[in-house]
Amino acid sequence: MTAAHPRLSLNQATIRHADLATALQVTEGAGIGAIGLWREPVAAVGLSKAAALMAGSGLRLSSLCRGGFVTGRENRAALDENKRAIDETAVLAAAGAPGSAPVLVLVAGGLPDGDRDLIGARSRVREAVGALVDHAAGAGVVLAIEPMHPMYVADRGVISTLGQALDMAEQFPAESVGVVIDTFHVWWDPALNEQIARAGCGGRIASYQVGDWITPLPPDALLARGMPGEGHVDLQSITESVQKAGYRGDVEVEIFNEAVWQADPTWVAEQTAELFDRSTGLTT
Amino acid sequence: MTAAHPRLSLNQATIRHADLATALQVTEGAGIGAIGLWREPVAAVGLSKAAALMAGSGLRLSSLCRGGFVTGRENRAALDENKRAIDETAVLAAAGAPGSAPVLVLVAGGLPDGDRDLIGARSRVREAVGALVDHAAGAGVVLAIEPMHPMYVADRGVISTLGQALDMAEQFPAESVGVVIDTFHVWWDPALNEQIARAGCGGRIASYQVGDWITPLPPDALLARGMPGEGHVDLQSITESVQKAGYRGDVEVEIFNEAVWQADPTWVAEQTAELFDRSTGLTT
Numbered sequence: 001m002t003a004a005h006p007r008l009s010l011n012q013a014t015i016r017h018a019d020l021a022t023a024l025q026v027t028e029g030a031g032i033g034a035i036g037l038w039r040e041p042v043a044a045v046g047l048s049k050a051a052a053l054m055a056g057s058g059l060r061l062s063s064l065c066r067g068g069f070v071t072g073r074e075n076r077a078a079l080d081e082n083k084r085a086i087d088e089t090a091v092l093a094a095a096g097a098p099g100s101a102p103v104l105v106l107v108a109g110g111l112p113d114g115d116r117d118l119i120g121a122r123s124r125v126r127e128a129v130g131a132l133v134d135h136a137a138g139a140g141v142v143l144a145i146e147p148m149h150p151m152y153v154a155d156r157g158v159i160s161t162l163g164q165a166l167d168m169a170e171q172f173p174a175e176s177v178g179v180v181i182d183t184f185h186v187w188w189d190p191a192l193n194e195q196i197a198r199a200g201c202g203g204r205i206a207s208y209q210v211g212d213w214i215t216p217l218p219p220d221a222l223l224a225r226g227m228p229g230e231g232h233v234d235l236q237s238i239t240e241s242v243q244k245a246g247y248r249g250d251v252e253v254e255i256f257n258e259a260v261w262q263a264d265p266t267w268v269a270e271q272t273a274e275l276f277d278r279s280t281g282l283t284t
Numbered sequence: 285m286t287a288a289h290p291r292l293s294l295n296q297a298t299i300r301h302a303d304l305a306t307a308l309q310v311t312e313g314a315g316i317g318a319i320g321l322w323r324e325p326v327a328a329v330g331l332s333k334a335a336a337l338m339a340g341s342g343l344r345l346s347s348l349c350r351g352g353f354v355t356g357r358e359n360r361a362a363l364d365e366n367k368r369a370i371d372e373t374a375v376l377a378a379a380g381a382p383g384s385a386p387v388l389v390l391v392a393g394g395l396p397d398g399d400r401d402l403i404g405a406r407s408r409v410r411e412a413v414g415a416l417v418d419h420a421a422g423a424g425v426v427l428a429i430e431p432m433h434p435m436y437v438a439d440r441g442v443i444s445t446l447g448q449a450l451d452m453a454e455q456f457p458a459e460s461v462g463v464v465i466d467t468f469h470v471w472w473d474p475a476l477n478e479q480i481a482r483a484g485c486g487g488r489i490a491s492y493q494v495g496d497w498i499t500p501l502p503p504d505a506l507l508a509r510g511m512p513g514e515g516h517v518d519l520q521s522i523t524e525s526v527q528k529a530g531y532r533g534d535v536e537v538e539i540f541n542e543a544v545w546q547a548d549p550t551w552v553a554e555q556t557a558e559l560f561d562r563s564t565g566l567t568t
Contacts (some may be wrong), residue, residue, distance in 0.1 A: 116518035122474070150472040151435040154516040155499045164474040188434040190406070190448040215439045219503035232438040234400035 004273035005282060009034035009062035011209065011254030012041060014272060015265035020045050022265060024057040030269035034060035034099075034250040036207075037092060039085060047088055051095035061096035062250035063103040063144065063180075063207050064089040070128035071109035071121040071158055079128060082106075083135050090139040101249055102141045103206045105180055107148065110155040121158045126168050129177060137176045144206035145169055146180035149188075151221055162186050162195040169204050178206030181242060182254065184213060184225050187233045193241050200245020208242050209252040210235050210280060218258075225255045227271065229279030236281040243282070251282065288557035289566060293318035293346035295493065295538035296325060298556060299549035304329050306549060308341040314553035318344035318383075318534040320491075321376060323369060331372055335379035345380035346534035347387040347428065347464075347491045348373040354412035355393035355405040355442055363412060366390075367419050374423040385533055386425045387490045389464055391432065394439040405442045410452050413461060421460045428490035429453055430464035433472075435505055446470050446479040453488050462490030465526060466538065468497060468509050471517045477525050484529020492526050493536040494519055494564060502542075509539045511555065513563030520565040527566070535566065 010027045012018075012035060018026065020041045027035045035057075042050040042064075054061065067085040070078045085104055093102035108125045111118065129143060136143050147165040148157030159165050165179040179199055186192055199205045212231030217224050228235055239251075253272045260268055276282075294311045296302075296319060302310065304325045311319045319341075326334040326348075338345065351369040354362045369388055377386035392409045395402065413427060420427050431449040432441030443449050449463040463483055470476055483489045496515030501508050512519055523535070537556045544552055560566075 111516055116516055116521075118472070118518065149434065151433065151501065151505075153472040154497055160472050160474060188402070188437040188444050190444060213438055217435065217505045221435075221501040221505060232395055232400055234402065237400075 003031040004033070005277055006033060007249070007251050007282065008032050008273060008276050009036050009060070009250040009252045010269055010272055011036035011065070011252040012038045013065065014253055014255045014260060015268050016261045018265040020050055021053055024053055024059060026265045026269040027059060028057055029266060030273050032269060032273055034062045036063045036065060036252045036254065037061060038065045039088065042088065042092070047091055051091050054092055054095040058097050060098070060250060061093045061100040062252050063101060063105050064092055066105040066107050067143070068106035069109035071124050072112055073124070075124065075128055079131055082128070082132050086132065086136050086139050086141045089141045101206070103144050104136070104141055105207065106143055106145050108145070108157045108159045110153065110158060118153070118158060125159060126171070129168060129172065133172050133176050137173070142175070142206045143177045144180045145177065146182060147185055149185045161189055161191070162199065163191055166195060166199055166202070166204060170202060174203045178204045180207040180209060181205060182209040182211060183233050183235060183238050184211035187213060187238065192238070196241045196245050200247060205242065205245060205247040207252065208247055208249065209254045210239065210276070211253065211255055220258070223256050223258050225257050227255055227260065228253060228275045235279045239280045239282055251280070287315040288317070289561055290317060291533070291535050291566065292316050292557060292560050293320055293344070293534035293536045294553055294556055295320035295349070295536040296322045297349065298537055298539045298544060299552050300545045302549040304334055305337055308337055308343060310549045310553040311343060312341055313550060314557050316553060316557055318346045320347045320349060320536045320538065321345060322349045323372065326372065326376070331375055335375050338376055338379040342381050344382070344534060345377045345384040346536050347385060347389050348376055350389045350391050351427070352390035353393035355408050356396055357408070359408065359412055363415055366412070366416050370416065370420050370423050370425045373425045385491070387428050388420070388425055389491065390427055390429050392429070392441045392443045394437065394442060402437070402442060409443060410455070413452060413456065417456050417460050421457070426459070426490045427461045428464045429461065430466060431469055433469045445473055445475070446483065447475055450479060450483055450486070450488060454486060458487040462488045464491040464493060465489060466493040466495060467517050467519060467522050468495035471497060471522060476522070480525045480529050484531060489526065489529060489531040491536065492531055492533065493538045494523065494560070495537065495539050504542070507540050507542050509541050511539055511541070511544065512537060512559045519563045523564045523566050535564070
């Protein structure tokens with residue numbers, strides 16, 4: 001087994017049907033040094049066991065997915081849930097190998113049912129980040145606001161551009177609030193390069209994820225992501241911009257794709273390592 | 285038959301399977317005063333007959349769809365085709381009732397096959413507009429650059445935001461190059477209100493179209509549009525912004541939706557008139 005790129009991290013969503021132990025094992029088996037975890041498979045074994053598995057794996061944690069979903073008009077329960085997610089992030093990052101990133105990915109959430117007030121929903125996300133930032137700081141965790149593709153604005157994420165995510169993040173200290181740059185979500189943005197530079201200057205890049213855009217868009221738009229290099233995104237050029245902006249953390253591959261999910265996770269992990277090298281051009 | 289809103293225009297794509305004569309007839313029959321035509325049904329009867337039908341209908345022309353598709357690395361044929369489209373726009377607008385708008389909608393086109401250079405494709409659109417502007421000015425036609433939803437950037441339209449369309453349009457005289465504001469394409473944009481104001485100040489709003497965003501996104505993302513009021517878009521607030529920006533032209537309803545296409549065009553035209561009133565809140 002050749003080692004994968006030293007900065008590659010496999011996001012667990014790419015091998016969605018593997019349980020935590022399997023996910024850690026196939027990641028390590030493919031020579032990949034880091035993993036991005038999801039809360040559900042962590043919860044399935046319990047946090048202490050998950051931390052023990054993580055510690056035993058020798059893998060770095062690159063992020064935990066996900067907090068957020070704070071666009072509701074009544075957010076108390078969602079905020080409590082986010083505080084628990086922050087605590088989990090701290091525990092899992094501490095259990096991970098040196099270089100682990102205590103990063104909690106925040107997906108904003110969509111419009112509440114029957115609600116057309118997009119501006120209002122967006123302002124509630126900002127308020128929620130404000131309500132969580134002290135808890136995050138106390139736990140040493142970075143809240144990473146993820147701009148999502150505009151096609152998800154109604155039902156998943158009302159933060160639609162990197163610029164908008166930065167406008168929000170910059171209202172808080174950089175050690176506690178950053179952004180996720182996921183190529184699948186932001187590749188189309190005419191302002192992408194300048195916003196990546198801005199994010200880098202301010203030390204706001206908490207996570208970088210690579211995924212591709214394939215056409216035709218599959219029937220379920222949520223599962224539209226292609227493996228790196230399979231689609232239309234110039235991953236090499238975007239990765240270069242992120243590199244130039246000073247980001248030196250792990251680079252996650254997070255693919256929501258039914259065919260990928262149906263494949264053997266060992267094979268998917270190996271494929272990921274190979275495609276990552278070929279498509280990102282990342283040398284250091 | 286109650287008259288429809290005096291500024292409503294039915295875009296022919298909403299009743300896609302009707303031929304030109306039928307489209308004009310059901311539009312008039314629904315008490316709608318204007319129509320947005322498409323080149324294909326015009327070509328099916330020939331330009332002179334189309335102009336005669338238009339003149340006989342008493343309807344205003346609100347726009348002709350569509351020119352553009354100029355992202356190819358070799359654009360000569362596309363530019364010639366666009367010049368023909370400009371000439372057709374002038375003829376059809378002259379044949380329409382007073383208040384007709386000589387507006388040619390430009391859909392940029394997507395990435396060329398196997399090409400990941402989005403910045404290059406976008407710069408070729410700017411060059412193409414530059415190559416067409418004199419011909420448009422000579423014909424008294426406005427080229428209306430249409431920003432398309434970012435989910436179409438790979439395969440249909442590389443101009444993704446109103447701001448980007450304005451950046452391009454503003455390099456040319458306002459009497460020859462403007463923009464289309466279609467709610468379906470731009471509603472998600474965090475910068476929407478300021479860009480609508482900017483477009484209005486510069487006299488760049490050549491066309492305003494209302495369509496809704498429905499969830500879940502239908503399997504064919506191209507046919508994802510909902511009738512006004514059926515989805516998540518705050519049409520009333522966006523229409524108010526466009527109105528405040530000084531736009532007083534016709535407002536098109538352009539819906540790509542398989543179920544709408546299968547329905548009786550007479551019923552669709554009447555429904556459009558009713559839903560338009562209820563959802564846009566447009567009083568003048």
